[in-house]
Amino acid sequence: MTQNATPQKNLAGSVMVLGGGIAGMQSAIDLANSGYYVYLVEKSYAIGGMMARLDKTFPTNDCTM
Numbered sequence: 001m002t003q004n005a006t007p008q009k010n011l012a013g014s015v016m017v018l019g020g021g022i023a024g025m026q027s028a029i030d031l032a033n034s035g036y037y038v039y040l041v042e043k044s045y046a047i048g049g050m051m052a053r054l055d056k057t058f059p060t061n062d063c064t065m
Helices: 022-033 049-053
Strands: 014-018 037-041
Touching (some): 014 022, 022 037
Parallel strands (some): 014 037
16 A cells, blocks of 8 residues: 555445435435445335425425425
């Protein structure tokens, strides 16, 4: 290893994230970007959690779809 080389992270294993809501999806993305294999598990037929049920979001009144 040279003096200016950065050490590489050797991550092993995988992570299971329970819940496909906003927090679960963001956690899965962050873990995947860190080098882990991620399994996202959701009990319903679609991801999105409570956010998928909303029509508009505060404060911009943007459509959540």
